[in-house]
Amino acid sequence: MLKGVCGLLYSDLIFIYGFLPITILITFLDRSTEYKNLILVLTSIVFFTFGRPMIVLLLFTTVIFDYLFGLLAGYGKNKWLRNLGFVCSIVMNSSLYIVFCWNSLFKNLGIEHLTFANKLIPLGIAFYTLRGISYVGDVYKKRIKPEKNIFCLFTYMVSYHFMIVGPIVRYGDVSEQIRKRTITGQNLNDGLNRFIIGFAKVMILGLSFEKIKAAGLNLNELTPFGAWVGMLAFIGSIYFVFTGYTDMALGLGTLNGFKYKENFSPIYLSGYVSGIVKGFNKLLTEFFEDFLVAPYKTNKVKYISGILLSGILIGLWYGFSQNFLIFGLYFAFLVLIEKLFLKRILDMLPKIVGYVYTLLAVFMGAAIAYFARLEDFLRWFKALFGIGTDYWWSVNMRNKTLSYLFLAIIGVLIMIPKVKEVIILNLSDFSKKSEKNYAVMRISQTVGICLLLVMATASSVTA
Amino acid sequence: MSKKRKKKLNNSQAEVYNRKTDLKNNQKKPDDYDYKNAVYPDNSSLKVPPKGNETASLEGDAVLRKIGKDAVVGEYNFINVAVVFILIMIMGISFALLRNNGEYIENNNKISTETVLNGKFTKKLSKNYMKRLPGKQLLFDTHRVFSYAYGLAGFNDEKGFVSVDTGKIIGIKTYDEPIMVTITTTAPPTTTQYTGKTTNTTRKLKGSLFVGPGQLTTTAKTKKTTTKKTTAKTTSASVPTTTTFTGTTWSFRGTTTWRTTTVKTSAHTTEPPTIYTPPQATTANTTVGFEDEEQ
Numbered sequence: 001m002l003k004g005v006c007g008l009l010y011s012d013l014i015f016i017y018g019f020l021p022i023t024i025l026i027t028f029l030d031r032s033t034e035y036k037n038l039i040l041v042l043t044s045i046v047f048f049t050f051g052r053p054m055i056v057l058l059l060f061t062t063v064i065f066d067y068l069f070g071l072l073a074g075y076g077k078n079k080w081l082r083n084l085g086f087v088c089s090i091v092m093n094s095s096l097y098i099v100f101c102w103n104s105l106f107k108n109l110g111i112e113h114l115t116f117a118n119k120l121i122p123l124g125i126a127f128y129t130l131r132g133i134s135y136v137g138d139v140y141k142k143r144i145k146p147e148k149n150i151f152c153l154f155t156y157m158v159s160y161h162f163m164i165v166g167p168i169v170r171y172g173d174v175s176e177q178i179r180k181r182t183i184t185g186q187n188l189n190d191g192l193n194r195f196i197i198g199f200a201k202v203m204i205l206g207l208s209f210e211k212i213k214a215a216g217l218n219l220n221e222l223t224p225f226g227a228w229v230g231m232l233a234f235i236g237s238i239y240f241v242f243t244g245y246t247d248m249a250l251g252l253g254t255l256n257g258f259k260y261k262e263n264f265s266p267i268y269l270s271g272y273v274s275g276i277v278k279g280f281n282k283l284l285t286e287f288f289e290d291f292l293v294a295p296y297k298t299n300k301v302k303y304i305s306g307i308l309l310s311g312i313l314i315g316l317w318y319g320f321s322q323n324f325l326i327f328g329l330y331f332a333f334l335v336l337i338e339k340l341f342l343k344r345i346l347d348m349l350p351k352i353v354g355y356v357y358t359l360l361a362v363f364m365g366a367a368i369a370y371f372a373r374l375e376d377f378l379r380w381f382k383a384l385f386g387i388g389t390d391y392w393w394s395v396n397m398r399n400k401t402l403s404y405l406f407l408a409i410i411g412v413l414i415m416i417p418k419v420k421e422v423i424i425l426n427l428s429d430f431s432k433k434s435e436k437n438y439a440v441m442r443i444s445q446t447v448g449i450c451l452l453l454v455m456a457t458a459s460s461v462t463a
Numbered sequence: 464m465s466k467k468r469k470k471k472l473n474n475s476q477a478e479v480y481n482r483k484t485d486l487k488n489n490q491k492k493p494d495d496y497d498y499k500n501a502v503y504p505d506n507s508s509l510k511v512p513p514k515g516n517e518t519a520s521l522e523g524d525a526v527l528r529k530i531g532k533d534a535v536v537g538e539y540n541f542i543n544v545a546v547v548f549i550l551i552m553i554m555g556i557s558f559a560l561l562r563n564n565g566e567y568i569e570n571n572n573k574i575s576t577e578t579v580l581n582g583k584f585t586k587k588l589s590k591n592y593m594k595r596l597p598g599k600q601l602l603f604d605t606h607r608v609f610s611y612a613y614g615l616a617g618f619n620d621e622k623g624f625v626s627v628d629t630g631k632i633i634g635i636k637t638y639d640e641p642i643m644v645t646i647t648t649t650a651p652p653t654t655t656q657y658t659g660k661t662t663n664t665t666r667k668l669k670g671s672l673f674v675g676p677g678q679l680t681t682t683a684k685t686k687k688t689t690t691k692k693t694t695a696k697t698t699s700a701s702v703p704t705t706t707t708f709t710g711t712t713w714s715f716r717g718t719t720t721w722r723t724t725t726v727k728t729s730a731h732t733t734e735p736p737t738i739y740t741p742p743q744a745t746t747a748n749t750t751v752g753f754e755d756e757e758q
Contacts, residue, residue, distance in 0.1 A: 014592045017555035021548070051586035054579070189540040192547050208613065405614035435535070442539035446546050453550060458606035461599060 008050040010248040037155045047160040056122045063157045066132045074139040074146030089136035093129040100125045102320040124163030135171045144172040161252045167263035168283040181257035191255030198247025201240045203456040205411045208404040209237035215400040222383040225393035235366045266417030269355045273334040327369040
């Protein structure tokens with residue numbers, strides 16, 4: 001779970017019980033948006049330098065360059081200048097990304113002066129660089145006007161709300177809100193609730209799946225049961241950690257009066273792999289699709305190359321290793337063949353075939369991402385069918401599965417959109433019946449949120 | 464008064480009467496309050512239902528209804544925010560002040576321009592915060608209580624490990640970091656340094672439906688062992704229990720694991736032992752350490 005990351009995280013207790021309430025209180029001292037932006041920038045600086053040297057702040061100077069490149073890409077006298085602005089932004093931000101996120105590359109190549117200690121690698125640098133490119137790119141494509149006020153751009157670039165697990169907010173979506181926003185009681189209510197639900201997702205559900213995964217995929221005692229359930233638990237853990245952190249980010253945004261786009265759509269198996277790829281971390285997928293796929297829809301060769309290149313880049317964005325490269329290519333390939341012919345075939349077959357195909361495809365994709373070494377992957381793959389294993393399951397695996405059985409079931413139910421819809425519909429119907437019901441529902445909600453907060457805090461301390 | 468005029472008056476009186484009774488009914492039954500569009504958990508889709516050709520007063524009623532609804536929703540929002548925020552504040556203040564009055568800064572974390580600039584101050588602050596968190600035991604216990612609702616096995620595998628022999632939980636009563644326990648079993652010293660068979664006998668646990676690595680089964684697994692003869696006299700010899708380990712890992716607090724195995728050794732001695740060896744040398748239920756669970 002965000003291994004190797006040092007500094008402040010949303011799920012840290014010092015953030016939830018120290019940083020966050022202080023920030024909220026300070027923000028409410030004045031109603032003007034300028035003041036709120038100033039507080040946001042200052043608190044973001046504290047957030048990013050927490051446990052790290054202040055020198056990482058030097059990185060924020062790239063905002064000045066993005067600002068200038070944006071002006072060039074938007075107001076350049078001729079196309080050549082506009083192209084130059086966009087290309088410069090891509091080069092600068094990609095270089096930053098490679099230097100910081102793929103730092104192991106320099107270590108392996110023996111380039112010592114580019115090898116940084118972990119504490120010098122800023123938190124959320126991957127999102128930061130993508131935001132820089134997306135801003136200049138949107139200006140270049142004339143989707144938005146270049147920002148003339150550098151402070152507004154600075155607020156957008158350094159805001160800690162979406163620095164850890166996204167969402168990748170486009171400047172066009174928030175530029176108005178940066179200039180003028182109000183924080184209502186509804187904002188506070190929704191923001192707090194969402195933040196705590198996200199915290200509970202990460203610390204209760206994510207952690208439970210993580211423990212089942214660790215027991216099941218322990219290479220020292222691989223068993224068929226462990227191999228199957230462990231990989232499913234890995235998918236669950238990834239899902240809840242990502243959606244949890246995103247919920248926390250969106251909640252923080254709402255608390256500050258922002259309204260960001262959703263980053264995760266409900267998972268419908270009827271959309272096959274393409275649907276899942278589009279729905280999972282969808283703002284990231286949209287970003288690459290916008291720049292690499294959408295402009296080339298008329299040219300088949302460019303279109304196919306665009307999809308494959310997007311897959312590779314998304315894979316490498318998740319992690320700089322060969323397994324992530326294969327992971328990206330694997331999903332890009334599946335999306336491609338679905339677009340070309342597979343979807344039509346699957347639509348003709350019984351629905352269950354499509355569901356099984358999608359589940360298996362995601363299952364294998366997760367395994368590709370999980371195992372960094374091919375031999376480990378092969379051992380796991382054989383273990384799925386009982387090859388090379390003496391036992392069906394291990395004691396540890398049994399204990400972990402039983403210990404978190406109810407949570408795992410709840411987690412799976414949450415992941416199924418239809419179940420979620422039915423529950424929400426029933427609750428909604430119940431609350432509509434009378435004022436009393438509505439009151440019961442709202443009070444239960446408050447009690448539930450408090451309970452989740454305490455449970456997640458306790459789980460966080462134990463973890 | 465003409466008949467037409469009389470009729471008109473009666474109609475308008477009836478209308479007024481009807482409206483009054485409507486109003487009374489509304490007052491009598493607060494549950495009839497229009498919650499048709501109220502949704503849980505927020506009021507984002509609250510709308511005034513369109514009612515066709517209404518009089519101005521009815522429109523006014525609808526607006527009032529909407530304001531009323533908003534007020535109710537706002538009230539609950541306020542309660543929710545207040546309760547949650549107060550809870551956060553109470554926990555936050557107690558975490559920060561309850562036990563460690565200024566300890567974060569005074570003890571080993573001096574605030575200076577240098578420590579702030581190089582990030583050491585905040586790093587230590589964060590470390591100390593977690594280390595000296597007041598009510599840690601309470602939070603552990605809270606987690607323990609909640610964890611019974613997480614699954615069937617409750618907190619068992621979190622708190623200790625299951626004894627292979629008895630099938631019971633061996634509880635670890637402290638929440639401190641576990642100490643690595645390495646018990647090496649020693650065999651009677653012999654001139655012939657440990658020969659013979661090493662058997663990993665296992666039996667199935669009562670009531671368990673599975674057989675896993677490290678589990679004891681009735682059908683004993685026997686592995687061939689090599690015989691190594693030494694001519695030199697030894698005063699003591701250690702029989703390594705790394706023989707046929709097919710151990711399982713037992714989790715403790717999710718990150719640390721133990722390996723538990725039962726190793727039956729049969730030592731063949733040709734000479735009487737020169738040094739006293741403890742009785743557990745022959746049959747040892749050995750905990751041979753722990754390893755990191757994360758790969």
